[in-house]
Amino acid sequence: MKPQVVIVGAGFGGLAAAQGLAGAPVTITIIDQRNHHLFQPLLYQVGTATLATSEIAWPVRHLVRNRKEVTTLLAVVNGVDTVNRKVLLDDGASVDYDTLVLATGARHAYFGHDEWEPYAPGLKTLEDATTIRRRILLSFERAEREADPARRAALLTFVIVGGGPTGVELAGAIAELAHHNLPEEFRHIDTRQARVILIEAGRRILPSFTEDLSAYAHAALVRLGVEIQLGQAVSECSGEGVIYGGQPLAAKVILWAAGVRASSAAAWADLPADNAGRAKVEPDLTAPGHPEIFVIGDTAIINAWHGKPVPGIAPAAKQQGLHVARTIRMRLHGHSAPNPFHYKHSGNLATIGKRAAVIDFGWIKVRGWLAWWIWGLAHIYFLIGVRNRLAVALSWLWIYVTGSRNSCLITQGDPRPKPPD
Amino acid sequence: MKPQVVIVGAGFGGLAAAQGLAGAPVTITIIDQRNHHLFQPLLYQVGTATLATSEIAWPVRHLVRNRKEVTTLLAVVNGVDTVNRKVLLDDGASVDYDTLVLATGARHAYFGHDEWEPYAPGLKTLEDATTIRRRILLSFERAEREADPARRAALLTFVIVGGGPTGVELAGAIAELAHHNLPEEFRHIDTRQARVILIEAGRRILPSFTEDLSAYAHAALVRLGVEIQLGQAVSECSGEGVIYGGQPLAAKVILWAAGVRASSAAAWADLPADNAGRAKVEPDLTAPGHPEIFVIGDTAIINAWHGKPVPGIAPAAKQQGLHVARTIRMRLHGHSAPNPFHYKHSGNLATIGKRAAVIDFGWIKVRGWLAWWIWGLAHIYFLIGVRNRLAVALSWLWIYVTGSRNSCLITQGDPRPKPPD
Numbered sequence: 041m042k043p044q045v046v047i048v049g050a051g052f053g054g055l056a057a058a059q060g061l062a063g064a065p066v067t068i069t070i071i072d073q074r075n076h077h078l079f080q081p082l083l084y085q086v087g088t089a090t091l092a093t094s095e096i097a098w099p100v101r102h103l104v105r106n107r108k109e110v111t112t113l114l115a116v117v118n119g120v121d122t123v124n125r126k127v128l129l130d131d132g133a134s135v136d137y138d139t140l141v142l143a144t145g146a147r148h149a150y151f152g153h154d155e156w157e158p159y160a161p162g163l164k165t166l167e168d169a170t171t172i173r174r175r176i177l178l179s180f181e182r183a184e185r186e187a188d189p190a191r192r193a194a195l196l197t198f199v200i201v202g203g204g205p206t207g208v209e210l211a212g213a214i215a216e217l218a219h220h221n222l223p224e225e226f227r228h229i230d231t232r233q234a235r236v237i238l239i240e241a242g243r244r245i246l247p248s249f250t251e252d253l254s255a256y257a258h259a260a261l262v263r264l265g266v267e268i269q270l271g272q273a274v275s276e277c278s279g280e281g282v283i284y285g286g287q288p289l290a291a292k293v294i295l296w297a298a299g300v301r302a303s304s305a306a307a308w309a310d311l312p313a314d315n316a317g318r319a320k321v322e323p324d325l326t327a328p329g330h331p332e333i334f335v336i337g338d339t340a341i342i343n344a345w346h347g348k349p350v351p352g353i354a355p356a357a358k359q360q361g362l363h364v365a366r367t368i369r370m371r372l373h374g375h376s377a378p379n380p381f382h383y384k385h386s387g388n389l390a391t392i393g394k395r396a397a398v399i400d401f402g403w404i405k406v407r408g409w410l411a412w413w414i415w416g417l418a419h420i421y422f423l424i425g426v427r428n429r430l431a432v433a434l435s436w437l438w439i440y441v442t443g444s445r446n447s448c449l450i451t452q453g454d455p456r457p458k459p460p461d
Numbered sequence: 462m463k464p465q466v467v468i469v470g471a472g473f474g475g476l477a478a479a480q481g482l483a484g485a486p487v488t489i490t491i492i493d494q495r496n497h498h499l500f501q502p503l504l505y506q507v508g509t510a511t512l513a514t515s516e517i518a519w520p521v522r523h524l525v526r527n528r529k530e531v532t533t534l535l536a537v538v539n540g541v542d543t544v545n546r547k548v549l550l551d552d553g554a555s556v557d558y559d560t561l562v563l564a565t566g567a568r569h570a571y572f573g574h575d576e577w578e579p580y581a582p583g584l585k586t587l588e589d590a591t592t593i594r595r596r597i598l599l600s601f602e603r604a605e606r607e608a609d610p611a612r613r614a615a616l617l618t619f620v621i622v623g624g625g626p627t628g629v630e631l632a633g634a635i636a637e638l639a640h641h642n643l644p645e646e647f648r649h650i651d652t653r654q655a656r657v658i659l660i661e662a663g664r665r666i667l668p669s670f671t672e673d674l675s676a677y678a679h680a681a682l683v684r685l686g687v688e689i690q691l692g693q694a695v696s697e698c699s700g701e702g703v704i705y706g707g708q709p710l711a712a713k714v715i716l717w718a719a720g721v722r723a724s725s726a727a728a729w730a731d732l733p734a735d736n737a738g739r740a741k742v743e744p745d746l747t748a749p750g751h752p753e754i755f756v757i758g759d760t761a762i763i764n765a766w767h768g769k770p771v772p773g774i775a776p777a778a779k780q781q782g783l784h785v786a787r788t789i790r791m792r793l794h795g796h797s798a799p800n801p802f803h804y805k806h807s808g809n810l811a812t813i814g815k816r817a818a819v820i821d822f823g824w825i826k827v828r829g830w831l832a833w834w835i836w837g838l839a840h841i842y843f844l845i846g847v848r849n850r851l852a853v854a855l856s857w858l859w860i861y862v863t864g865s866r867n868s869c870l871i872t873q874g875d876p877r878p879k880p881p882d
Contacts, residue, residue, distance in 0.1 A: 075602065075871045092515040099869045101646040111648045114602040114871075133606070166872050181496065181535040185554070225522040227532045427859050431852070438848050448520040450496040450535075451587050 042067050042109075045368065046127055046137035048117050048305070050077045050100040053337030053357035054143035058110060060365020064372060068110045069135055071127065074165070075099050075114050079423060081354055082432070083163055084206060087172035087295075088213035089448045090439060095431045097166055098424050117144075120309040122330060128308075139332050141364055142305040142319070146338035146352065149301030149316070156277035160294040163206060172295060174450050176214060179293045180222060181450075183229045194290035196234040199282050201274050202298030203240030204248070205390035208257060210295055211238040212393040215264040236266045237291070239284050241273040241298075246398065248351070249388050253398040256407045260392040274298075300352065305339045314341050323380035324367060325360055334367075336360035345383040354422075355386055389415050394440060463488050463530075466789065467548055467558035469538050469726070471498045471521040474758035474778035475564035479531060481786020486793060489531045490556055492548065496520050496535050499587060500844060502775055503853070505627060507590035508716075509634035510598065510869045511860060514587050516852045519845050538565075541730040543751060549729075560753050562785055563726040563740070567759035567773065570722030570737070577698035581715040584627060593716060595871050597635060600714045601643060602871075604650045615711035617655040620703050622695050623719030624661030625669070626811035629678060631716055632659040633814040636685040657687045658712070660705050662694040662719075667819065669772065670809050674819040677828045681813040695719075721773065726760045735762050744801035745788060746781055755788075757781035766804040775843075776807055810836050815861060 043066045047054045050072040058068055076097040085091040101112035113135070119128035120142075126134040148162025161171050176198065183195035198218075200211045218234035225231075238245065238261065245261070245268060246254045258268060269284065276283035281291040306312070306319035311327045313319050318341035319327060325342065327333040337357035343349055350356045360381060367379045387401040389411070397411035406414060416436060420429050464487045468475045471493040479489055497518040506512040522533035534556070540549035541563075547555040569583025582592050597619065604616035619639075621632045639655035646652075659666065659682065666682070666689060667675045679689060690705065697704035702712040723738035732740040732748045739762035740748060746763065748754040758778035764770050771777045781802060788800045808822040810832070818832035827835060837857060841850050 075598065075869070092513045093872060094513040094870055097870055099646075102869060105646045108648075112646075113606060114599075115606065166870070170872070177496065178535075185534060185536065225520075225526045225533075227529075427863075430855060434851060434855070442848075448496070448523060449515055449518055449587070451514060451591070 043138040043372070044069065044136060045139045045141065046071065046135055047141040047143060048072075048127060049143035049145060049303075049337070049339075050074075050112075051080075051143060051145050051337060051357060052354045053145075053361040054141065055100075055103065056358040056361025057141050057143065057334075057336070057364045058104060058107075058361075060362040061368060062107065064365075064369055066109070066139075066368070066372070068107075069113060069137075070100060070104065070110060071113045071115050071117055071129075071135065072100055073114070073116045075101070076166070077103060077424070078166060080164070081422075082419060083166075083169050084209045084213060086166065086169035087163055087176075088210065088217060089173055089177065090213065091432060091435055093166050093170065095428055095435065096423070098428070103424065117308065120333075122309055122333065125332070137332075139368055140309075140334070141361075142309070142333065142335045142339055143337045143357070143361065144303035144305045144339050146300040146302045146316075148296055149299040150296070151299055153277070156296070159279055160201060160277045160282075160296040162296040163210070170451060172210075173448075175293050176217070177448055177450050180218075180226065180229070180231060180234075182292075184226050185228075190290070192229065193235075194281065195292045196229065196231070197281070197289065197291035197293070198234065198236045199289065199291040199294045200236070200238045201277075201282070201294065201296050203238055203242065203245035203268070203270075204297060205246065205388075207238055207240070207295075207297035208245055208261065208390050208392060210297060211236050211266045212261055212264055212391065215261070215266045216393050219265050232265075237269060237289070238266055239269045239272055239274055239282070241271065243271055245270070246388075246390060249390070249398060249400050250405065253400055253405055253407060257390065257392055257398050260396045264393050300338065302339045305335060309333060311335065316341075322378070324378045325364060325381050334364045336364060342381065344381050345385060350383045351385075356383055359383060389418070391415050464559040464793070465490065465557060466560045466562065467492065467556055468562040468564060469493075469548060470562075470564035470566060470724075470758070470760070471495075471533075472501075472564060472566050472758060472778060473775045474566075474782040475562065476521075476524065477779040477782025478562050478564065478755075478757070478785045479525060479528075479782075481783040482789060483528065485786075485790055487530070487560075487789070489528070490534060490558075491521060491525065491531060492534045492536050492538055492550075492556065493521055494535070494537045495586070496522070497587070498524060498845070501585070502843075503840060504584055504587075504590050505630045505634060507587065508584055508593035508597075509631065509638060510594055511634065512853060512856055514591065516849055516856065517844070518587055519849070524845065538729065541754075543730055543754065546753070558753075560789055561730075561755070562782075563730070563754065563756045563760055564758045564778070564782065565724035565726045565760050567721040567723045567737075569717055570720040571717070572720055574698070577717070580700055581622060581698040581703075581717040583717040584631070591872060593631075594869075596714050597638070598869055598871050601639075601647065601650070601652060601655075603713075605647050606649075611711070613650065614656075615702065616713045617650065617652070618702070618710065618712035618714070619655065619657045620710065620712045620715045621657070621659045622698075622703070622715065622717050624659055624663065624666035624689070624691075625718060626667065626809075628659055628661070628716075628718035629666055629682065629811050629813060631718060632657050632687045633682055633685055633812065636682070636687045637814050640686050653686075658690060658710070659687055660690045660693055660695055660703070662692065664692055666691070667809075667811060670811070670819060670821050671826065674821055674826055674828060678811065678813055678819050681817045685814050721759065723760045726756060730754060732756065737762075743799070745799045746785055746802050755785045757785060763802065765802050766806060771804045772806075777804055780804060810839070812836050 079096040104110040116130040186192040222231040272285035302317035311319040319335040389399040391397040397415040399406040500517040525531040537551040607613040643652040693706035727734035727740035740756040810820040812818040818836040820827040
């Protein structure tokens with residue numbers, strides 16, 4: 041019987057591991073609690089009504105349909121029996137493994153204030169994105185019907201907490217929606233009066249970029265109409281708004297892009313973890329004392345970038361998944377020496393609205409419209425399948441030329457414009 | 462001040478009324494409880510994972526953005542004060558009207574068995590469609606993990622209640638999904654073993670078509686692998702399955718396409734109605750005793766098709782909306798004589814899978830692949846906007862050529878494959 045490789049999580053890391061094992065004499069089971077792989081780098085575009093959900097997600101079993109040795113299970117894992125080498129499912133069933141790859145990613149985190157989550161959703165899943173889209177669009181709808189100026193102003197105040205790439209991209213996209221796409225659609229409000237406020241506790245946005253790209257992005261966001269508040273920590277999120285730097289701000293839409301916490305994978309297998317729940321792994325990405333368990337992507341922490349921690353981005357997860365596949369292949373050939381992982385950083389990128397971006401390749405920095413085109417082409421290239429590349433390219437081209445967004449649908453939940461309070 | 466026309470419902474009828482009033486010296490308010498107009502004829506394709514939600518729905522306020530005299534309100538109506546001429550909203554607000562157009566459509570109905578709804582969802586809204594898609598896809602997922610043969614068979618049994626166009630289209634699409642699109646994606650089940658059972662209480666499917674087209678559709682469905690049960694009424698729907706013709710059938714997915722009931726518009730305005738809740742209107746589509754209130758589309762019943770009732774289809778609602786607009790224009794010019802509505806039937810059409818359809822234009826009948834192409838082109842033509850025509854054409858072309866469905870996403874609700882029982 042062939043060795044059984046079980047991969048938990050069908051994100052960038054898990055899928056790369058499965059791809060890297062193509063043709064290897066193993067059977068593979070991919071377990072995910074959702075039926076689709078999600079292209080998270082474009083998720084903010086679903087949240088801001090630019091792309092449709094189906095354009096950035098693919099059913100996992102469809103992606104591996106031609107790999108007869110790969111079985112896909114839609115199932116929820118809630119433990120790992122490392123002694124008997126079983127992945128435990130929440131319905132009592134289990135899946136045996138010889139080699140286990142834990143690649144279950146991260147969720148947003150609220151620095152100990154989980155009670156903020158209902159008021160400040162984060163952006164990790166398709167449901168998160170449609171929730172954010174619904175809240176943004178409903179707030180404009182409610183403002184259109186609101187006579188009281190203070191309440192209307194609160195409905196037209198959008199707060200984004202966190203100045204990393206996701207926060208910057210959300211703020212830029214909402215500002216464009218309010219200032220360029222929606223004004224002609226409303227009669228009682230001027231959507232250009234909407235305030236988009238990006239709050240960052242640090243002293244600059246995009247701290248992982250160089251100072252000059254960060255300053256460029258700052259200026260580009262301000263040109264789009266975004267207000268940026270630096271050095272201010274948020275101390276409260278509620279249905280009324282936020283408190284930051286000690287000052288209250290009435291806002292009906294708060295989006296959270298400030299922190300992440302690893303999934304429970306480390307706890308399942310009782311592995312040592314850091315404060316953010318990330319498993320501390322050996323240089324070869326295995327769990328300490330468990331050479332048969334690999335932990336990769338946002339679920340793991342490893343200083344494999346010239347001594348620095350590997351960043352929580354898609355290319356890093358992919359590199360780790362492929363590295364795991366190589367290590368498994370080496371073992372199948374009888375090479376059991378440790379195979380340390382070294383991260384190769386290809387660059388940082390972030391977009392600001394639909395005509396500007398910043399890219400830091402290390403050896404060269406690009407910004408402005410050229411960076412935007414590189415960013416767009418790179419993302420289309422990394423999408424899976426010709427069909428989705430065509431669809432996303434068509435969506436972007438359409439918006440670029442006509443300014444009309446195609447995906448302003450309010451779905452799920454109560455469609456009625458009632459305030460949550 | 463210009464006369465105020467209030468249109469409740471942004472379906473085919475309501476939008477046609479608004480379009481027909483372009484340039485007229487009136488102000489218009491469109492009220493809908495959803496933010497989008499929905500192209501219901503293609504909704505079954507969202508339910509069966511062929512099209513994405515955004516391809517068949519458009520935000521209402523975007524559609525009328527260039528009509529400065531038109532205001533769009535996302536609001537829930539719960540009454541009409543016919544004395545003071547106010548539409549009452551559920552938050553206590555109201556909207557004054559001089560002329561009111563009620564075009565609020567219909568929901569599916571369960572012949573007095575509303576308790577069946579949780580087990581047998583119907584197909585009227587985008588949420589209905591994503592619910593149906595989730596149930597169909599989850600049932601295959603659960604079957605893949607189910608060891609017990611009887612339970613697995615129940616998970617792979619899909620019952621569609623009602624043999625009209627919606628039931629026929631759902632049955633054909635599910636059969637294609639099971640027999641052509643999904644087989645290579647599963648490892649433990651053969652999706653071709655799935656049973657798709659269409660139950661119709663009458664003596665033939667598509668009763669609104671001629672006998673020969675009905676027989677052709679019957680044979681085409683059977684070729685696709687659909688089992689058709691005629692002359693059998695369903696007497697029970699539950700989490701276990703259905704009882705029809707006195708016999709129980711274990712089935713985890715039941716879809717309801719058997720009956721509709723008008724929305725509450727007749728009750729709001731205290732208008733006389735038939736058993737299905739449809740307002741009985743005058744020959745000119747006005748409510749009896751209320752020449753300032755029009756009721757159109759699925760919300761109304763009128764024998765304006767050479768003495769027969771107007772059918773509940775999109776072209777009929779559009780014709781009525783345009784007729785109302787003409788009547789209002791005539792009144793603005795001082796012509797107050799009744800303007801009776803006469804329905805012009807352009808045809809019946811239904812598709813069976815992706816290569817066959819039946820069309821009855823009256824003067825000519827078409828069936829098979831030619832009918833499918835006519836059906837497809839007609840639907841693309843009637844979609845709103847170049848963008849969506851391109852997107853739907855691309856989706857169909859892709860499926861036609863590759864056989865890969867693009868929209869097999871399980872979203873909303875609990876994504877985990879737990880049985881409801």
